[in-house]
Amino acid sequence: MSEANKTPAPLVIDARHLTKIYGKKKRDQKFTALKSVSLQIARGESVAIIGKSGSGKSTLMHTLALLDRPTKGELYFNGERIGKLNSRHLNRVRNRELGFVFQQFFMNANDTVLNNVMLPLRIAGTSLFKRKKIAMDALRTVGLEDKAKNKAKDLSGGQKQRVCIARALVNSPSVIFADEPTGNLDSTTGAMIEKTLFDLNKEKGITLIVVTHDEDIAKKCKRQVYLKDGEIIADTKKEVKLFVDKDGKGRATVKELKSLTEPKLKGAK
Amino acid sequence: MNILDILRMASSNLFRNKVRSLLTILAIFIGSFTIILNSGINYGVNSYVDSQVANVGGEGYLEVLKAEEGLFDISFGGMGSGGPTEFDPNATPRIQAITNDDLKVLRSIDGVESAIGLPMVSAKYIESQTSRKQFEVSLQTFPSSRLLLDMATGRTPDNNSSQPEIILAPDFAEALGYTDQSVLGQTIDLGVALQSLAPDAPEVIKNLDVTVVGVQNRSVVGMGNSWVNLAAANAMQALSLSEIPAEFRPSDSFFFAIVEVREGANDEEIAQIQATMRDKGFQAMTIAEQVGMIMSIFDAIGMVLNIFGAIALLAASIGIINTLFMAVQERTKEIGLMKAMGLSNGKIFLLFSAEAIMLGFWGSAVGILVALVARGIGNNIANQTFLQDLPGFTLIEFNAPQIAGIVLLIMFIAFCAGALPARRAARQNPIDALRYE
Numbered sequence: 144m145s146e147a148n149k150t151p152a153p154l155v156i157d158a159r160h161l162t163k164i165y166g167k168k169k170r171d172q173k174f175t176a177l178k179s180v181s182l183q184i185a186r187g188e189s190v191a192i193i194g195k196s197g198s199g200k201s202t203l204m205h206t207l208a209l210l211d212r213p214t215k216g217e218l219y220f221n222g223e224r225i226g227k228l229n230s231r232h233l234n235r236v237r238n239r240e241l242g243f244v245f246q247q248f249f250m251n252a253n254d255t256v257l258n259n260v261m262l263p264l265r266i267a268g269t270s271l272f273k274r275k276k277i278a279m280d281a282l283r284t285v286g287l288e289d290k291a292k293n294k295a296k297d298l299s300g301g302q303k304q305r306v307c308i309a310r311a312l313v314n315s316p317s318v319i320f321a322d323e324p325t326g327n328l329d330s331t332t333g334a335m336i337e338k339t340l341f342d343l344n345k346e347k348g349i350t351l352i353v354v355t356h357d358e359d360i361a362k363k364c365k366r367q368v369y370l371k372d373g374e375i376i377a378d379t380k381k382e383v384k385l386f387v388d389k390d391g392k393g394r395a396t397v398k399e400l401k402s403l404t405e406p407k408l409k410g411a412k
Numbered sequence: 413m414n415i416l417d418i419l420r421m422a423s424s425n426l427f428r429n430k431v432r433s434l435l436t437i438l439a440i441f442i443g444s445f446t447i448i449l450n451s452g453i454n455y456g457v458n459s460y461v462d463s464q465v466a467n468v469g470g471e472g473y474l475e476v477l478k479a480e481e482g483l484f485d486i487s488f489g490g491m492g493s494g495g496p497t498e499f500d501p502n503a504t505p506r507i508q509a510i511t512n513d514d515l516k517v518l519r520s521i522d523g524v525e526s527a528i529g530l531p532m533v534s535a536k537y538i539e540s541q542t543s544r545k546q547f548e549v550s551l552q553t554f555p556s557s558r559l560l561l562d563m564a565t566g567r568t569p570d571n572n573s574s575q576p577e578i579i580l581a582p583d584f585a586e587a588l589g590y591t592d593q594s595v596l597g598q599t600i601d602l603g604v605a606l607q608s609l610a611p612d613a614p615e616v617i618k619n620l621d622v623t624v625v626g627v628q629n630r631s632v633v634g635m636g637n638s639w640v641n642l643a644a645a646n647a648m649q650a651l652s653l654s655e656i657p658a659e660f661r662p663s664d665s666f667f668f669a670i671v672e673v674r675e676g677a678n679d680e681e682i683a684q685i686q687a688t689m690r691d692k693g694f695q696a697m698t699i700a701e702q703v704g705m706i707m708s709i710f711d712a713i714g715m716v717l718n719i720f721g722a723i724a725l726l727a728a729s730i731g732i733i734n735t736l737f738m739a740v741q742e743r744t745k746e747i748g749l750m751k752a753m754g755l756s757n758g759k760i761f762l763l764f765s766a767e768a769i770m771l772g773f774w775g776s777a778v779g780i781l782v783a784l785v786a787r788g789i790g791n792n793i794a795n796q797t798f799l800q801d802l803p804g805f806t807l808i809e810f811n812a813p814q815i816a817g818i819v820l821l822i823m824f825i826a827f828c829a830g831a832l833p834a835r836r837a838a839r840q841n842p843i844d845a846l847r848y849e
Contacts (some may be wrong), residue, residue: 210752210842230756238754249749249846253428265421266755268414 154219155317155350156184156207161216162375163202169272176202177213178373186317189344189351191361194370201322203370204354208320209237221317238267242311242349244340246323248303248308252296259295260309267314274313281309285339301332308339318350319343325360337363413759418788422766425739432735433771439731440775441782443724444822448776448783448815449790449808456809457710461703463804464562464631472558474670474682474696476527476689478514479507509665517692523674523685530555531645536603536617538638540588546603546736547587553636553645555670559699561639564606565592566626569641570792576644578602579626581636592627599623604651609660620644620651630804671696672842725822728775729829732768747837748845761838768830772823776788779822780815 163177176199184190194200205211206218209225218225220236228236244262250259257278264274264311282288285305290298298306304324311319321340325333337360344351353364363369413421426433510529518527530553540547554569561568561579569577578600580588585595602620608616622644630636640648653661673685689696696766741746747760787808794807 205843208752210846234754234756236754237752239753241754243749243752249745249748254424262750263753265417266413266750266753266759268417308648355574 146337150298154183155186155221156182156352157222158182158207159217159219161203161206161213161218163206163211174381176373177206179205179216180370180373180375182207182368182375182378184350184352186350187344187348188366189341189364190353190366190368191359191364192352192354192368192370193356193358195356197372198370199373200354200356200370202373203318204322204352207352208241208243208318209233238263239314240317242314242316242319244304244307244311244319244321244324244328244405248307250295250303250306252294253409255291256282256293256295256298256306257291260291262310262315265315278309282306282313282358284312284343285309295400299332300328300334304328304332304336307340308336308343312349313344315347316349318352321351321353323355323357324353325357326355333360413755415762418759418762418766419770422763422770423742425763426767426770429739432738433774436728436731436735436771437775437778439728440725440772440822440826441778442781443721443728444818445782445786446555446717446724447822448779448810448818449786450714450721451807451814451818452787452810453710453717454714455814456732456805456807456812457707459809460805461700461707464703472672472675472677473556474536474671474673474686474689474698475517475702476510476671476694476696477507477667478510478669478693479695492544498602510669511663513581515669516673516692518669518689518694521685521688521692523677523681525674527669527671528642529664530668530670531642531649532667533640533645533648534605535620535648536605538584538588539601539603539619540590541599541601542680543589545588547584549584549602550637551602552639554639554641554669556672558672562629562631562675564627564629565595566624568626569639569644571642573641574643576620576622576647577625577641578622578644579639580624581638582628582630584638585624585627592720595624595627597623597625601649602640604648606655607652608655609657611661616655618651618654620647634844668793669694691746719844725825729825732771732826733832734827735771736764736768736830737836739767740833740837743837744840744845747840748842751840752846757838760840761834764834764837765830768826768834769823771830772826773819775826776819776822783810 159181161177161178161181162175162179165174165176166172172204180199180203182203192200192203202211206213209218209220212226221240223236225233225236251262257275260278260281261274264277269277279288279291282291285308287305287309289304290302290306295303295306304327308319320341324340325336328336340351340353341363342351351364355361367377367379368375429718512529515527515529533551533553535549537546537552539546553572557568557571559568563579564582566579569579580595585592588595588600590598599621602622603617604620606616606618622640628639671685671689673682677685686696686698750760751757787810790808791806799805799807
């Protein structure tokens with residue numbers, strides 16, 4: 144068991160047999176959102192978690208993002224077992240290691256762009272001078288440094304999402320979770336947001352985990368994890384290897400993968 | 413997140429909902445204003461009483477009545493509990509005259525230095541020997557050399573002197589045709605009405621010469637009285653009884669006795685003496701207690717104001733709870749986001765508590781400002797009306813530590829009111845909060 148407390152260093156997230164059950168009291172009201180899900184994500188990967196609503200993808204993201212605790216199973220973040228952290232340490236990990244980009248932005252509309260971006264630094268207790276500097280750098284990364292003094296509500300949807308990306312960036316996290324990041328945007332703006340996110344992944348080596356039901360954005364990630372009814376039904380990191388052996392082409396596309404997994408599902412029913 | 417940031421954020425959150433915050437502050441203001449103003453009155457009255465008592469000295473002697481306990485309830489007439497008292501022909505009168513035997517009893521009490529009966533005096537008028545103008549005058553016998561009246565000039569009457577002496581109430585010197593300075597040493601006349609046994613006899617008034625030895629300032633103890641010394645009082649009594657045959661003159665008896673206690677007796681010893689006197693059927697009051705009784709009307713007003721202020725604060729607390737519950741509801745997502753970003757439950761609690769405390773602070777700050785304005789207006793009105801005769805009496809006086817204490821108390825009340833909503837905010841689950849629509 145001593146081995147279970149350590150995982151190889153390059154893994155940023157190591158989830159083992161995560162099970163999440165809602166509604167504990169009565170057996171017939173129980174709902175199992177995750178069924179023994181195991182997932183290893185290495186530093187610098189870009190992973191799409193794909194599934195329809197009710198597939199458990201949000202629950203999985205919340206669990207991986209340390210916002211929710213699994214009913215069963217073990218979760219390691221940067222090699223540390225999460226269940227064993229006290230709340231102070233947990234808050235520190237959330238603050239320092241994780242960044243969030245949400246579909247609904249979750250911004251303080253009446254506050255300035257700069258203040259919105261500075262929020263994680265404020266929570267971290269960074270000094271005012273330092274936090275302004277870091278936040279301006281982050282805004283520069285997303286190309287919005289000239290909007291720093293504007294009120295958040297005066298921005299367009301795409302600008303708002305870029306502000307959110309800047310906010311996710313300021314603490315230089317090791318992982319950014321993006322929950323339907325383009326869901327509220329038109330396709331042109333969406334493409335721009337996608338580009339910003341993937342650039343960060345490539346240039347800064349930040350692990351990117353995108354939760355989506357949109358195949359287009361999922362395609363752009365290097366790895367896809369398909370979820371249905373609380374189970375991983377396909378994971379390209381594993382499947383590709385299998386697929387390559389059959390096909391010989393060396394790399395599978397998502398479309399091909401889909402055609403591979405679908406009959407499997409039908410057969411299961 | 414450090415404390416300064418929490419305060420800044422709480423402050424900007426309050427500012428985000430200006431109208432709601434203002435209304436809550438207004439509610440707190442009503443309570444805080446009332447309490448601050450009331451404490452101002454309380455302080456004003458007490459410091460005046462203190463200054464008066466300090467002026468009159470007064471701890472060195474007692475005014476003694478021969479009366480049963482609870483005498484001072486009589487002033488409330490039938491309003492006391494139990495309704496009218498049935499007449500009992502064998503009961504002793506509630507107040508009795510003090511006789512020479514009583515004085516002996518008083519003198520025998522441990523710690524008593526002297527006891528004298530204080531003759532009641534009255535004069536029909538006071539008359540200037542130069543202008544011959546006559547004025548009505550309210551006279552009192554000077555009780556003790558230990559009474560340090562607030563003197564404009566001269567000295568207090570000397571009860572050991574055989575010369576009749578008087579000190580004038582304020583404004584009398586001028587009315588009699590002198591200045592406060594020039595009247596000193598002058599002889600003026602007091603008109604004493606002669607008592608007669610014949611019911612329909614015309615009133616005869618004879619003049620008694622007295623020497624002016626001092627002029628008083630206005631004070632609550634002086635109360636517009638002119639004071640004569642014992643020699644003058646005895647002379648006036650003798651003059652008033654001069655037409656009555658000796659066998660019909662009343663025997664020596666007094667309404668009041670003045671008891672001087674041993675020099676340097678402390679409050680405890682005086683209280684002991686008062687208790688002993690009570691056991692022997694006397695009621696003894698210090699000058700401070702007498703002044704305090706005059707001022708007790710302000711205490712009653714203060715009590716009512718305090719109750720009103722407390723009720724207003726209670727209502728304001730409910731306002732704070734409501735405001736913060738609405739704020740928590742509105743900012744559920746924000747709370748969720750901040751928690752997701754690693755803000756601890758404790759800090760979230762602090763954030764909302766800080767809002768409550770700030771509401772309390774601003775409410776009491778506005779209360780102080782308005783109370784300052786009210787002090788100016790109130791004191792002006794009071795000095796022109798019911799406090800006209802009491803210079804040096806500032807009705808409303810503020811005292812910084814007391815007000816700081818009130819502000820802290822109100823901030824604490826606000827904190828308590830905010831604790832429930834703040835706790836709810838702190839306990840939000842970040843996912844539920846982010847999902848909240």
